Amino acid sequence: MAIMYALKSSDNEIFEVEQKVIEQSETIKKMIEDGAATGEIPLQVSSKTLAKVLEWCKQRQHKTVENENDDNKGKRKKERDEDDDIKEWENKFSDELKADKDVLFDLLLASNYLDLPALLSFLCQLVADMVAGKMPEEIRRMFNIENDFTPEEEKAITAEHGWAFQP
């Protein structure tokens, strides 16, 4: 029987989770080890965000368990298929987050607070990819923000971006 823990979100919703799943969070793992995790574990994370955190953790946990049970034979082919499955799952996860940027941002803070380095790295890459390769005007359009530079500031920016070739 797997050991279960009850996590309590900031809006008082209870999530029953297997120890192995939630121990990916260094913050919670430490709470459990310190014996501070008797009864419900209160977290400063909303239920909506916590649900997403657990979705991520369960997917990661699932992957590790399967690999442990494999023998070497056929492992490579299986891994390739699994890689495709994980990629597909991650793409879907990213698309959902990109569609709801409030959740994306809250999840970013939660991954930092719960000390989930893999999730934090995934989310930072997701945000970086949103702006990478885009011109300032395209970023303004994406975020719906105004160009509020004064002519003097515009000049300073141009200077930062200039290349003068060796005469």
Next chain:
Amino acid sequence: MDANSTFSLRLLSLTKDLRQEILKRLKRPEILCLRAVSQSFRNTIPLPPKPISPHPELVIPFCTHPDSSTPIQLLLTVSTVYAIQPIETTTNGDDQTNTWIVRLEELSSGVVRVKDTLYKFKQREVLSELPRSLNMLDYRVQELSKVFGLVPVASEGGNRNIYLKKVVVSSYPDESNSGFTLLALTGQGIIIAWRKGDHIWNYIAIEGVDETPKFEDIVYYNSKFYAVLSTCRVVTIDPLTLEVTKLKFRIEGYMPTVTGSRFLVKSSKDLFWICKCWSFLPAIDPGAYGTYVAIIKLDEKNNQWIQVNNELEDEVLFIGEDCSFSLPGKGYTPCKPNTVYFIDEELAERGDRPGTDIGILEVDSLTAKPIYAFPGYSKIFWPPPPWVRQNESSSSSTDHE
């Protein structure tokens, strides 16, 4: 205020550490674009350091023996390979060139020097074809690779020059950076390493190998150095401990050992190991003779190499004398997807402009030809495309939108 603008404001309110986690995944031109978005972006995002060459603060003592009395003082040079594209793709007459790959060195005087893209020592008389200046905000500027080198401090005199084939670093040394490791491949195929704070350089040796190993290429990939030996082995070198680990490989096809040359090159997703030699080509014709190339991909998860040959997934790999880089897939004209561009001693004497003296390997057929066999293909390197030269007048103003 809508969800998108709220999101951007919340991103700017992140702690410095979290903001840095995002910014470290972006290259300098991308961070400069972010800073050019609005006042709040500009005030929040720090100006990324300019890659001034040689590095203004770093002086590296060069000695490999503790008793050496007067070490040579070395400076770290840096140049950057950029892919420059117009903001809007317009069909411009017959010339479809939409990408210019150029290697630039930003000197402390503020001027920018154009270097040969793939050959280390070639000096080109190219200035008359260049615009006087360029503004990065007028183009899509993608940073493909940073290329490092070491030169003696000028006062040391020219006679104490040392020849290093290639220099790679674990990260670009800036003030925020505490740890930094530099690996240099000498002309004799020896690797020497220097960590920030080291008094002497360390030789990289391989356990169980008596004679000095002869290395052919080095690269920094996924927090480790990789080095390929002339005996077709690849090892990793830990940047902190300098510990050497041998990697397994499983190669089904023919592998040229001893003869030919071996290179390591990063694509956008993977690390590749390319072996190239003159060889009989039985697959083409029993009597055929030509450039044989084997393409091997790192399978990081299983810590081994796998020969892939014809799957580069449209990537284009570039192998230079002191650098290697890649372009991801299609959309870069005139660049042939699924190919490897490489330097070649046989061709090196031919061209007088960057990119005219290299070879192209078509990965589908595994056949290599000089670039002049593909008319127009050298235009990705030279001359600067018409849209760069035409745009010069606007580079002094900011009406880029």
